[in-house]
Amino acid sequence: MSVLTESTIALSSGPVTDPGASQLLEVSMGPQHPSTHGVFRMDVSLDGEQVVKLKPVFGYLHRNHEKIAENESYLGCMPYTDRLDYICSITNNWAYALAVETLAGIKVPERAEYLRVITGELTRLQNHASLVGFLMQDMGASGTPLMYAFREREKILDLFEALTGARMMCNYMRFGGCRVDAPAGWLQQAQKVIDAFPKFLDEFESLLRTNEILMARTQGVGRVSKELAINAGLTGPMARASGVNYDLRKVDSYGIYDRFSFRVPLGEFGDVYDRYMIRLLEMRESLEILKQAMREIPAGPIMDPGTKIRGFRPKAGEAYGRIEAPKGELGFYLISDGTGNPYRFRVRPPSLINLTVLEDMCLGRNVADIVIILGSVDIVLGEVDR
Amino acid sequence: MSPLSGYLLLSALLFSIGLAGALTRRNAILVLIGIELMLNAANLNFIAFWRYGPNPAALTGVMFTIFSISVAAAEAAVGLSIILAVYRHSKSINLDAMNSMKG
Amino acid sequence: MNLEAIKSEIEANVPGCRLEIIPNTSPSAQHSLLVDSAHAFTVASFLRDGASVRLDYCSNVTGIDWPLKEISTKTKVKKLVDGVEKDVDEIVKTQTGGYLEAVYHLYSMEQRQGPVILRMRTEDRTDRVHLPSLTPLWRSADFQEREAFDLFGIIFDGHPDLRRLLMWEGFVDHPMRRDYVDPDDYEYEPTAHDEVLKRAKEHQAAEGGL
Amino acid sequence: MTISFFIIAAITIVGTAAAMSLKNLVHCVLSLTLGLVGLALLFLLLGAQFVGFTQILVYVGAVAILAVFAIMMTRSAEPMTNLPPASFRLSGVLIAATVFAVLAWAISSATRSLPSQSSQPEVSVNQIGVALMHQFVLPLEVIGVLLTAALVGAAILAMDETGASR
Amino acid sequence: MPEIIDQIFVLLKHWLMGYVPSLLKPVVSAILSVVPVLLAFPLLFAITTVLERKGLGRMQNRYGPNRVGPFGFLQPMADGIKSLTKEDIIPRTADHLVHLLAPVVIVIASFLVYAVLPIGRNMVIANLNAGVLFFFAVGSMVELSVFMAGWSSRSKYSLLGAMRAIAQMISYEIPLVLASIVVIMAAGSLSTVTIVNLQATYTGIFPHWYVFTPWGLTGFIIFMIAATAESNRCPFDLPEGESEIIAGYYIEYSGFKFALFFLGEYLGMFATSAMAITLFLGGWAAPFSFLTWIPSYVWFFAKLLALICAFIWIRGTLPRLRMDQLMNFAWKFMLPLSLINIFAAGVWHYMPAGASRWLVVTLVIAVACVLLSRGLRRNQWFHVRTYRFAS
Amino acid sequence: MLGQGILKGLAETARNFFGSYINKDRLTTVQFPEERLPQIEATRDFPFLVYDGTDWDQGMRCVSCQICEKECPPKCIYIVKSADKKPDATGKPQFYPARFDIDISVCMSCQICVEVCPFDAIKMDVDFELSTTDRFGGLLLNKQQLAKSNEYYNKIHPTEAAAVDAALADERAKADAKLRQAAEAKAAAAAAPPTPPAEKTVVQ
Amino acid sequence: MDEQLKSELRRQGVVATSLQELYNWGRKSSLWPLNFGLACCAIEMIATTMARYDLARFGAEVFRPSPRQADLMIVAGTVTKKMAPQVVRLYNQMPEPKYVISMGACAISGGPFKQGYNVLKGIDRYIPVDVYIPGCPPRPEALIDAFLMLQKKIDEQYLTGPTRPRHLNADMPSEFIVPEFGEHDLVPTQNRDVWQVPLVNISNAGKNESGSD
Amino acid sequence: MTNHPYLPILVLLIGGAGFAIGPLALAWIWAKKFSPQKSGPSKNAVYECGLESKGDAWIKFKPGYYLYAIIFLIFDVEAVFLLPFAVAFGGFTPTQAIDMLVFLLLLVAGLVWACQKKILSWI
Numbered sequence A: 001m002s003v004l005t006e007s008t009i010a011l012s013s014g015p016v017t018d019p020g021a022s023q024l025l026e027v028s029m030g031p032q033h034p035s036t037h038g039v040f041r042m043d044v045s046l047d048g049e050q051v052v053k054l055k056p057v058f059g060y061l062h063r064n065h066e067k068i069a070e071n072e073s074y075l076g077c078m079p080y081t082d083r084l085d086y087i088c089s090i091t092n093n094w095a096y097a098l099a100v101e102t103l104a105g106i107k108v109p110e111r112a113e114y115l116r117v118i119t120g121e122l123t124r125l126q127n128h129a130s131l132v133g134f135l136m137q138d139m140g141a142s143g144t145p146l147m148y149a150f151r152e153r154e155k156i157l158d159l160f161e162a163l164t165g166a167r168m169m170c171n172y173m174r175f176g177g178c179r180v181d182a183p184a185g186w187l188q189q190a191q192k193v194i195d196a197f198p199k200f201l202d203e204f205e206s207l208l209r210t211n212e213i214l215m216a217r218t219q220g221v222g223r224v225s226k227e228l229a230i231n232a233g234l235t236g237p238m239a240r241a242s243g244v245n246y247d248l249r250k251v252d253s254y255g256i257y258d259r260f261s262f263r264v265p266l267g268e269f270g271d272v273y274d275r276y277m278i279r280l281l282e283m284r285e286s287l288e289i290l291k292q293a294m295r296e297i298p299a300g301p302i303m304d305p306g307t308k309i310r311g312f313r314p315k316a317g318e319a320y321g322r323i324e325a326p327k328g329e330l331g332f333y334l335i336s337d338g339t340g341n342p343y344r345f346r347v348r349p350p351s352l353i354n355l356t357v358l359e360d361m362c363l364g365r366n367v368a369d370i371v372i373i374l375g376s377v378d379i380v381l382g383e384v385d386r
Numbered sequence B: 001m002s003p004l005s006g007y008l009l010l011s012a013l014l015f016s017i018g019l020a021g022a023l024t025r026r027n028a029i030l031v032l033i034g035i036e037l038m039l040n041a042a043n044l045n046f047i048a049f050w051r052y053g054p055n056p057a058a059l060t061g062v063m064f065t066i067f068s069i070s071v072a073a074a075e076a077a078v079g080l081s082i083i084l085a086v087y088r089h090s091k092s093i094n095l096d097a098m099n100s101m102k103g
Numbered sequence C: 001m002n003l004e005a006i007k008s009e010i011e012a013n014v015p016g017c018r019l020e021i022i023p024n025t026s027p028s029a030q031h032s033l034l035v036d037s038a039h040a041f042t043v044a045s046f047l048r049d050g051a052s053v054r055l056d057y058c059s060n061v062t063g064i065d066w067p068l069k070e071i072s073t074k075t076k077v078k079k080l081v082d083g084v085e086k087d088v089d090e091i092v093k094t095q096t097g098g099y100l101e102a103v104y105h106l107y108s109m110e111q112r113q114g115p116v117i118l119r120m121r122t123e124d125r126t127d128r129v130h131l132p133s134l135t136p137l138w139r140s141a142d143f144q145e146r147e148a149f150d151l152f153g154i155i156f157d158g159h160p161d162l163r164r165l166l167m168w169e170g171f172v173d174h175p176m177r178r179d180y181v182d183p184d185d186y187e188y189e190p191t192a193h194d195e196v197l198k199r200a201k202e203h204q205a206a207e208g209g210l
Numbered sequence D: 001m002t003i004s005f006f007i008i009a010a011i012t013i014v015g016t017a018a019a020m021s022l023k024n025l026v027h028c029v030l031s032l033t034l035g036l037v038g039l040a041l042l043f044l045l046l047g048a049q050f051v052g053f054t055q056i057l058v059y060v061g062a063v064a065i066l067a068v069f070a071i072m073m074t075r076s077a078e079p080m081t082n083l084p085p086a087s088f089r090l091s092g093v094l095i096a097a098t099v100f101a102v103l104a105w106a107i108s109s110a111t112r113s114l115p116s117q118s119s120q121p122e123v124s125v126n127q128i129g130v131a132l133m134h135q136f137v138l139p140l141e142v143i144g145v146l147l148t149a150a151l152v153g154a155a156i157l158a159m160d161e162t163g164a165s166r
Numbered sequence E: 001m002p003e004i005i006d007q008i009f010v011l012l013k014h015w016l017m018g019y020v021p022s023l024l025k026p027v028v029s030a031i032l033s034v035v036p037v038l039l040a041f042p043l044l045f046a047i048t049t050v051l052e053r054k055g056l057g058r059m060q061n062r063y064g065p066n067r068v069g070p071f072g073f074l075q076p077m078a079d080g081i082k083s084l085t086k087e088d089i090i091p092r093t094a095d096h097l098v099h100l101l102a103p104v105v106i107v108i109a110s111f112l113v114y115a116v117l118p119i120g121r122n123m124v125i126a127n128l129n130a131g132v133l134f135f136f137a138v139g140s141m142v143e144l145s146v147f148m149a150g151w152s153s154r155s156k157y158s159l160l161g162a163m164r165a166i167a168q169m170i171s172y173e174i175p176l177v178l179a180s181i182v183v184i185m186a187a188g189s190l191s192t193v194t195i196v197n198l199q200a201t202y203t204g205i206f207p208h209w210y211v212f213t214p215w216g217l218t219g220f221i222i223f224m225i226a227a228t229a230e231s232n233r234c235p236f237d238l239p240e241g242e243s244e245i246i247a248g249y250y251i252e253y254s255g256f257k258f259a260l261f262f263l264g265e266y267l268g269m270f271a272t273s274a275m276a277i278t279l280f281l282g283g284w285a286a287p288f289s290f291l292t293w294i295p296s297y298v299w300f301f302a303k304l305l306a307l308i309c310a311f312i313w314i315r316g317t318l319p320r321l322r323m324d325q326l327m328n329f330a331w332k333f334m335l336p337l338s339l340i341n342i343f344a345a346g347v348w349h350y351m352p353a354g355a356s357r358w359l360v361v362t363l364v365i366a367v368a369c370v371l372l373s374r375g376l377r378r379n380q381w382f383h384v385r386t387y388r389f390a391s
Numbered sequence F: 001m002l003g004q005g006i007l008k009g010l011a012e013t014a015r016n017f018f019g020s021y022i023n024k025d026r027l028t029t030v031q032f033p034e035e036r037l038p039q040i041e042a043t044r045d046f047p048f049l050v051y052d053g054t055d056w057d058q059g060m061r062c063v064s065c066q067i068c069e070k071e072c073p074p075k076c077i078y079i080v081k082s083a084d085k086k087p088d089a090t091g092k093p094q095f096y097p098a099r100f101d102i103d104i105s106v107c108m109s110c111q112i113c114v115e116v117c118p119f120d121a122i123k124m125d126v127d128f129e130l131s132t133t134d135r136f137g138g139l140l141l142n143k144q145q146l147a148k149s150n151e152y153y154n155k156i157h158p159t160e161a162a163a164v165d166a167a168l169a170d171e172r173a174k175a176d177a178k179l180r181q182a183a184e185a186k187a188a189a190a191a192a193p194p195t196p197p198a199e200k201t202v203v204q
Numbered sequence G: 001m002d003e004q005l006k007s008e009l010r011r012q013g014v015v016a017t018s019l020q021e022l023y024n025w026g027r028k029s030s031l032w033p034l035n036f037g038l039a040c041c042a043i044e045m046i047a048t049t050m051a052r053y054d055l056a057r058f059g060a061e062v063f064r065p066s067p068r069q070a071d072l073m074i075v076a077g078t079v080t081k082k083m084a085p086q087v088v089r090l091y092n093q094m095p096e097p098k099y100v101i102s103m104g105a106c107a108i109s110g111g112p113f114k115q116g117y118n119v120l121k122g123i124d125r126y127i128p129v130d131v132y133i134p135g136c137p138p139r140p141e142a143l144i145d146a147f148l149m150l151q152k153k154i155d156e157q158y159l160t161g162p163t164r165p166r167h168l169n170a171d172m173p174s175e176f177i178v179p180e181f182g183e184h185d186l187v188p189t190q191n192r193d194v195w196q197v198p199l200v201n202i203s204n205a206g207k208n209e210s211g212s213d
Numbered sequence H: 001m002t003n004h005p006y007l008p009i010l011v012l013l014i015g016g017a018g019f020a021i022g023p024l025a026l027a028w029i030w031a032k033k034f035s036p037q038k039s040g041p042s043k044n045a046v047y048e049c050g051l052e053s054k055g056d057a058w059i060k061f062k063p064g065y066y067l068y069a070i071i072f073l074i075f076d077v078e079a080v081f082l083l084p085f086a087v088a089f090g091g092f093t094p095t096q097a098i099d100m101l102v103f104l105l106l107l108v109a110g111l112v113w114a115c116q117k118k119i120l121s122w123i
């Protein structure tokens, strides 16, 4: 009955090397390393430049998010979620709001749902754009792709700022809706950004999609099989690059995602190139969603009038709410004991769990490969360590 | 002292330094370096003789040196490889340790 | 497939296991399945491989600390007090908690269903509490179990590499337990809230400040 | 006998002597390089420009690199602690000194019979090339074979046992 | 008049020499010819660093340095002052002497190669018989200094960087030498001056640059790729690959020693570019006969600047290669191709002038290129993929 | 062909390079200290206290209800409630903060204080140039430093401030009406003791 | 002084300025930051170097990955206790003169996370900080502003005399205690030589006090 | 002293060395006069991403590097022969060129062998 053989689960052993042949160089990459995307550390054993052992070390950005949240009100937890995956604060807000809504059975008004989709997909755009930029940076491109990506990101951040007041830490959603309605002209402004975005994608693709160096460096590197991807709980672009058709926007259809038609790109090889391309393709799909949402967004209230934001006390119980964040499945597991503070506040961070297979991907590869493999996982330390 | 004898003396000195090194050091790589040095001392002789010799137009000295350099290079490559190979067995490049391997 | 059905199926397939459904009264209605730790691994592997559920994807693993808590409920009881029947508030004290819990959120990617929530409870809240590790079944539990070990102190037996994940080696506490006390590294905070002020007084007294 | 000769000779001797006596192998190789550069300069001084540069190209550019790589492969970058016993070293030095004495005597006694003067010979690379392809074709081919053999042999020797089967 | 301007520096030197006592003449003459080089190229280094930062900036939709001094051109001066006054740290476990020597050696070696580069008509420090060989011989000293730097720091990253750097430099040195062989075959001389002089003749208005032959073009391309690798420039900047091994072999260098490495690296880049110009692009020769009135050194520096800009442009665009790809490329593509190029040049020589030899030689090279790139791709077959979508 | 993708990329950077000299889109830099981005209305940075009128101390809207202090997630607000009352802008006697400090070295600019304040007394500022070399002196803002006029508020957040002003005016009108009513009542029943002004209920 | 110096340099070249001015000018015009980010603020730091804000204009885009070549440490983000020793060590390994910008609430005081058990309440407990930027995260402009402030600070330093900055004074330390991991907390929890704070006036605090002081 | 061809090169060497050593000396003087060197156990430790470096960096490396060095050495020597040949190439008959070709082919054979043996594959 079992489709999984043990070998897919056990760590694949590295290539056989004679231990006496050469000495292993024990290097720790990180916590201060230009391409660990923050304070991540990998203890690497190198044979020449080949990785024979790699152990990730976490916790350099362990900010006790869960503990702090236990002493915060449900509202007070919201700004903290911004700082989880600090590149995509809005989707974090959303996941948390969704979890609280599940916990307390709150309905969200139409317009708020649309605003959530719009901001959420914009977040996905800017996350993926900066990720591919960072990935290229890891690959040694001297900043140009990253600069282009950030050029677009800034446009989206301007939108966020106009809507929520902050560039990064939006603190935008509330259980039961959104904090503020889009100001006058915002939607038009957003439309402009969305319309201009494909141009950037084209530009980016002509810069780097078919680049031979890029292809040579990424294809076949850091492969993850479909079975391993499922077993290791990979989600998001990571899983889809391995051919796992699992997109919570389709699976759970949370919010109003069942109203939009969009496609889920799937990779075949599960290597770095696939992950890179899946992200590029997902951006195009996000643009599709955005176009539809911008067309259909209704007028109306943005907050559920029945929900008390301050002094919110849900009934005792627990709930797990999850969304498809740009990095994968972002879940919040909340336990309420009926008081104003969550009894247990747990974040299921996609990037931490996506890192599970890091060693499998890196064994037997080159130092230079580790860097881009890590880059292609798309981690944000705020979320990994919380 | 004529220039030639100066060169010859220098060459002899280099040769002896190489020899001394090869004899006193037990490190295989150093011994090899000593041998290279002796070869080089010989090269110096060739060139000096060509330069001050009776028939500088013949170029033999120069050609010989060039060939000698190539041979020395090949020798260095092979020699160092042998040292590496032995090292892999004995985990040492100390000549004594290599000797003790024989038994 | 609802939880009842799953429960009965497990019971049919894994003899001897003790299962209990923990109801969830909140609107989310995500009920969970409590498994005894002796059979947890078998149950979990059945859940993973069983054709009807195929929970091939373990999304979330976490620990919860339930310290021993006395809940006093007032009930009105009729009682004879001095021969007269009166309504008397009687306080019934029930003890709950006193254990650590590991919770697994399982989904099926194949059949697109879930979550099935699996819970395991430890005996008590001492420093050496054991639960079986499900990492051999789901690799995704690897880091999360390590985290639970780090922050809650649950030792997962059978975990391939159980080390602290977030805190440094040599750290002795389990900070996510509810009775954990922060180290007193108070110094000075310009916004002196009461508790801060209290600490300030202590510290300055100790250091001979103002 | 110009000043330049003495300066260069001094460089060479210092370099080579250091190469043979320093403790750290990498230092040895580096000072050997210095000595060999000195030797190359001597070649230049003698008018053999091509040979001099070849010497630098081959020895500094390649053999030294090979040697340091070999050192890195054998983990002997650390200073050597267990030097051979003094008596052993002394005997080696003595032998070398004797050899030098004999050679020096031979040279000085033969000086008179040696040709002492000639005009500065002009050797252009062109001449070398012509000579190479006319008189020295056979040696050239032999060297070709030798180099190839050395390549193969050295590579086989240096490869790991496991590496070879890759 | 153009001749006078062209030769102004030469004449100036002659004029100055007239005042020098004859005993000191050789020394003074040597100094007079060396000093301009010692001034011009470090200055070029300073300008290039600013240009590079500004150019990259423009490629990335920003200004780049523009505050320090007019248009930011005093930036290198500020950097220099800063480096000069910065504390010099030598790691405790480092090998102090070698640590100190490494940057000095790299700068010396980088400067030395300029001895044979003609920067204008009659403007060369030493017209050596075996100039090209001198260039390569002295150039190979850089490898050793890189090793010295990496090894003496005794840091893992620096050692890894040094090993990478040496492996890379030695791998690309062979194609570099072999690519220049074709020119030497055609010119029949190792003297750079002769090589340039041969190219400074014109048929009609077109010069006889070696780049205008199939083997010359191939040689030039090989030479430039190898030069990029030799000078550790993107996409071959693995030895200092920031994202992988942090800063490579000079990771432990601070203060002015670090600046010296930078200087050495840039000087090396200029030198190899200048050599490419000398060998393939006619050195100081004007590209058209009617432009010969522009002084020769202007042409030389114009060409040099053009190549530098190309380097910057490439740096602003490309990601870096991986070590194994880099090595494969050197040994399995560049080396065979440069050998075939030599063969092609030989064929060219023995075939009668005319269209037929153009055809044959081009064909030989093209076929070799295709076959070799096939072989290269066989190791790792990459392609542009298409993606499926879940329904 | 090998190299095609590379050439494409080179063309792209070249386009950007030359474009930067002609096209504003290709040179997005805002040269900060001299040039500034247009002020976005919603921007928030740190909170400030709004006062009406000209006297910052008298006109302060804050009634020291301490809701924001409680709700502030990182607890960076410190309020000491006054013992006495003083009249607010409408002349209604209110408590006022004897001390109101915000530690902006802790503040996370989350705007929750603004959201929960029932009196529109605290708003978000847009000033970000607060860098300082003095941590303890420079980053603990006291009441005076926090107080900014309503005009300033109107300047930085015009739409929002207009709405707030309208709502306040409305309330004030109501309060005035009430006062007037009370006065009338007082006049009518001169003997009756004056009713205390109705305590405003906290509405979310 | 800044403008004046600039025009001076422009007009007459460098010779006309004094050694101290030249030194300060060189240092402040070539501040190379350490390529080092900790958390969210690091993203804004990166954004500052990107096209929109372009820190490169000030000659500061040369983010050096190795502390040996860096002049400026931008502590951008939360310093956790697990990370603090590394931060201090990196700072120690930077050559003098070195500067620290503490960017964001977290780096100043622990910020929103200061209640956490693993969060250091301000990096200035261990290393001296030159400029603090409040904000969470500070806008890129705020970082540039702080950068200019640091430049100004450098510009006002004296080369000699008793008021000369730390790095010119042989008696002042240039490396600081690297804390060690203890069983519950870092040991020591602060460096007394660096961290001097005003004591709370306990008798007064908490009581009514006019805000107009 | 004669007008020796290597004299300018010597001057260049000295100049280059001066260019390197001069600023270093200047920096040293600066450090002596104004900015004292302060070393310490942590400052002068080897950098390793902010951690304390464990283990020695001087370890035994992979033979892969060495193999490249061998091939490089061989081809370097080959270049030495190729250069004079190339210089005199203009005067050679095709037979002599073929002699050289044979020489080259021998080495190429070695290269091909090395390729086949996977010596020339990194990792």
Ligand code: SF4
Residues within 6 Å of the ligand: F046, F047, F071, F072, F073, F074, F075, F076, F077, F102, F106, F107, F108, F109, F110, F111, F112, F113, F114
């Ligand atoms: S903005 Fe947030 S953190 Fe700042 S004072 Fe208001 S509530 Fe507190």
Ligand code: SF4
Residues within 6 Å of the ligand: F061, F062, F063, F064, F065, F066, F067, F068, F069, F079, F116, F117, F118, F119, F120, F121, F122
């Ligand atoms: S909530 Fe508003 S009125 Fe109440 S204390 Fe805070 S600022 Fe003042």
Ligand code: SF4
Residues within 6 Å of the ligand: A083, F108, G039, G040, G041, G042, G076, G077, G078, G103, G104, G105, G106, G107, G111, G112, G135, G136, G137, G138
């Ligand atoms: S100050 Fe705010 S933005 Fe900066 S690191 Fe801390 S939480 Fe993140």
